[in-house]
Amino acid sequence: MAKSDFDNANPTVLSVSQLPSRSQVKGHVRKGPDSKYDHILFPKQWWAGSSLNSDPSVWTSDEDEDDDLALATEEPIDEQEIYDLLSTISDPEHPVTLGQIAVVRLDDIHLSPSPAERLDPNTLTNVEVDLTPTVNHCSLATVIGLAVRVRLENALPPNYRIIVRMKDGSHAQDDQVNKQLGDKERVAAALENDTLKGIIEKMLETCV
């Protein structure tokens, strides 16, 4: 494909490791050449024998290290989780994700009320996502916005209101694009269009 076919032929691409992620540092992770037998030498539970008892806490003294209890901790949906939902959407032009070309940014995702204030999971919550197109004349901004919207609608519970916009000043016609994305009727009509639907399905294929 010739260069001129792209709105932006050369976006800055971040590597996956540079993207914001939930910090996975739990305890002391050892990966060196000497760690081959760590599962035998430093077991999580101090005794690895078979046990009739289903409660593993008998064998661990340190509660923080009990992974199973992580399942019980209540973790409300937060900005990072929204980011994780969106950052894996593919760009329609390049074989990279929206996270990698920073169209979706963690700082531009806002929840109100914030996760900390939301005691009841059924509270009506607003999710605002501001997108930053790689160039300010990007003709695909609407398509990207639509994909983001579809992804969130498919993944969030019904008590979340979704607002997708172009970040102020990031796009030459942000008003128009925002209006399009905010109009339920137009969004629904757009999704009736088979071509458009095909493009969006392709973009969402990479989501896990």
Added chain:
Amino acid sequence: MSNFKDWALQYVLSDDETAQSEIAKKAAKEIENTRASSASVGSWAASIQPWITITKQDDDNSDDDDDDSGSGDIIARAKALSFLADTLEALDKSLLRPEQVNMVVGFFGAMFSYDHKAGITASAKALRQLYTMKGFKPAVGVKMIEEVCKLKEDFKLQTAATRLEIYELFLSLTQDQSVNNELQDKYGTSGGFIVDILQLCQNERDPRNLMLWFKQLPIFLTEYLTSDQVTEEIFKAFSAYFPITLRNSATPIGITADDLKNAVRACFASHHKVAKLAFPFLVGKLDQGDAITVSVKLDILKTIKACVEQYDNPQASVVLYVNKIWNSLKYEVRNGEVKETIDATLEVLRAIANRLDGTKTQKFDVSLLKNYIDIVVDDCRDDLANPTYTKQAGLLLMTVITTNTRAFTLESAAFVDIIRKNLRQPKSPSHTKDLLLLLNSTLKSRADLFKNRKQGHPEDEEALKTESSAHLVALYHDVYLPTWASKSEETTSEVLKQVVQGLALLATQQTLRPDGQISLLASRSVCSEICSLLTHTLTKGLALSQNDNSADTAVEDEAVLALQSVVATYTDGYAELVDRAKVEIEKRDWTSPSKYTLNALQDILSRLAFIGCSRIPLNIALDDEPPKSFKPLQHFIKLAASMQDLFPLSPLPTSEKESLANSYVISALHGAMLHFRDACFEKFGHKVLEAYSGSDRNWIEDFQGLPKNWLHQLQGENGSSEVVIKEDDPEVYREFLRISLFIVRHLYREAAYGKQAPWSERVFAQVANLAALVVRSLEENLQKSCNLAQNAFNFFFSQDLSSSGPSSLAPFRKLLILGILQGLRPAAMTELYAPQGIAETFMCDTSRMATVLLAVGEIRGTICAVLANKYKGGQSTFDPESETMKRVLSFWGEQLKTAINTDNTDPAIFEVYNTVAMHTIAGACGRQDKNVLSLVPILHEAIASPGPNGAIVARTIGGLIKTNELLTSENHAVVKRFYKQWAYTHFAKPLYDLALPTGDEDTAFAAGRYTIAILSLVSNCPFEVYQEDLPALVRLLITALNNNSCASASNGGDITQPQVATSLEVLVEILSHEPEALMGHLKAIITAGMKTYEEAAAQNTNKVLARNLAAARKLTLQLLGAIPKKFEERHLLPYALPMQRMLAMASGDKSREARKVALLARENWAKISA
């Protein structure tokens, strides 16, 4: 003689090949009968006259005979000639006299002049037959070739099969030395016949024929003296095909494009007299640049390589073109992007260097190689200073220099010097990295050359003895140390990693002394400095604080690998390393360390064990020193002695966490054993002990005379009373096991009767695991002779000392017993099973049950499981009547019965009882002990009994077949292949009927309990075991889900909640294996699933319960989400809407894990559109 005429006629009229060959055989027989009299041969030849004569007339009448009218005749004529050819084939090869052969050759030869339409196939065939006859004379061969060549332009009109015959004929003739001589005599160097054949065969296209043609052409080059002109013609004949390809054909012919490529390549490389044509031709092709594809490029490069390697007399053939080849090839690497081409190019360059060096038996003059390397060095020198080309130029240089020993000894100094100069003024960190990489690769190649020195020319080995290596030794001070010291922000960790690798390569370089002894290249001081530099990298972690980010794990890991290889050759380095680390560790107070410091300790100890014990060290002298004492086990002993000194780091730990430091010391010992065992297996194979199967020494007895600090004594130089073991003697492994057993004994004695404070349950468990490793590695005889079964209970004290008995020990010390028992082989344990012996007493011991913790009960139970599993009774054992296990099992049967029937047994105490009982039975189950079956009614009764204790039995009965990690074949346990099926059939199957709800109040309670028991068993079985009971099982599962609310768990019924989870797990399993079984129950499953999810979403403040609820939600979502993947849309349509609504809500679940599963489920259900 009219016979021949009849036969000829029959032959011509026949279309059947077998019939034809029969006729030919008859004719041959007839000729043989007459001893090939002139008359018979004459009339045989004349028999085909009718067809031949007509032909002549035909040919005379019309030159351009149109095919329609003449075709019949041509076919008949061809057949007639074939009659003669076939007869010749069947004829005795020694029969015809030379003049007869000559005559027949004359006849068939003439066909090539006159009968191009019908005669060629048969004639070619006939000539090949005649060539094999005894009466064949070389001069006739020359005549044959000349006759065939008369075919001229019409050759290409022949069918491929006919041409194939002719190629075969040429090949046979030219491979015949006598014919060759005749040809050479007649034609001389002008090679007229070659030119004729070349002209005849040009434009061949058929792959099969080409394969023969490419076999023919090298023969012209190798067998005949040809003038330059002819040589050039021959070269043209095959070079015209280069590069050859093969079109895909619908009918496979058994020849691939690669076959053709190889055949053409062989033509190029066949003789050095085409060198002056081949090299310019090939290089010219290569220089076409982008116009050629990668595969063509590879073809060219491989062909050049073949030529370089195969031409004789390289001084005359290769040397002249080295410059030309180099000038073209260097760009392939310098500017190349495709890995394959770069590799192939380097192969060519390496081939040239090897060719110029000489052969294995004869070395050429050194100037040839030197000139070549000089050209390369001159061209690449400047590129090394240019970061863009450093890598490529270095690759070129290194490839050439490290090709062989001579090249290396000649030029390595100059090469290293160039790199060194560049490293002084690097253009960027990546430039430094590239240069270091080159240096390291050079060192690595040197090590390889050194290792393979025996395979080369003897001169090479001599060269190594006198090799000047000062430039290599100097690298430490000139290059590596300054780069390491100049650590700045710019030096990336990549550069440091290269430095570390380089240091390791430098310290492990070996050299050959003039007396043929091997020693280390670097001096003791350099090796020692390298070691301490790397050691510092590892120990500094202990001195840092949590907020200090200067530790770079990648560099540290590299240092670990580097030290591993350094101390394997520079053996003194390990003691220095361990001592330094020990001092650093002892400096600190380990009573209440921070988590960060503990991690640092864990790292350093684990690394020490890996560095010293994952390789068996080599006995290599230092250059300037006399040989010193060496033990292959010295690193292992050093580490073990040091750990012995370090333990306990925290003498009075008050919490589990504080005792971690102690457990890390034991882990280091355990790790060292694991690594050393692997090293032995790698060197000597896994069957290393088989040679010793007869050994029955009692090591434990030997140990009694040894002091506690025996390991320290072993380290000393004077430990020479020990037998000297060489590093490649499998005895190393046995000695390792002996020392390991000493360590086990020492630890056990300390743990059992030494100071108790440092021993927490974690440390006990660690020691037990270590003991298990050592014990299971010993073979049966040693386990017996060391009396390990007894020692498991005595803790290596003699009988008298342990009069207080093991039961008086702190509860967790039972782990020590388990450690040894789990590694023993059944045959080494039989004495334990004597009636009323140790095993029986232990298994039937119910004293103090009421006061022990559940965890202690588990450990005790597991010991019982091992004992019950490794039991062996019968003739010639200590239990000749095989009664011991029977008694034990019936004892537990009675115990359970009593406990269930007397209501006053406290459930908490009963749980401990039950644990020990279940484990004991489980051990016997693995062996499929039929005494277990007598317990079936007792257990079934217990399950149905009212009261909470029955529930405990129901819930835990699955433990009978729960996979136990200690009962594995590695641990010499007896686990029958189908024991799970066996137990399932006896314990679970009879319950299905009883578990079905009947509506009757009385049986409903028991049915509920039976359901719990079935679930407990099923959840521990693989799917195949319960597959045939699916219909009943699925009904039970759904009932279980519907009747039990997992939210009610907090209301005291602690059984229901795990049961829900188990039901869900089993359903998920069934869904993945045999979804059809669930088809009829879809509605019930979906409804039950939705209900369960809703109930499990309730709030719960108890952490453990909340976790169970979250797990139940996750499982439910997993089950519901997997349904759309397994069933057709039409079955699911009615549930789509409610499911989508429910999953939309579930994607707001409190737990993040559950939300992830909900999201997947939602995607799956979204595809079902109402």
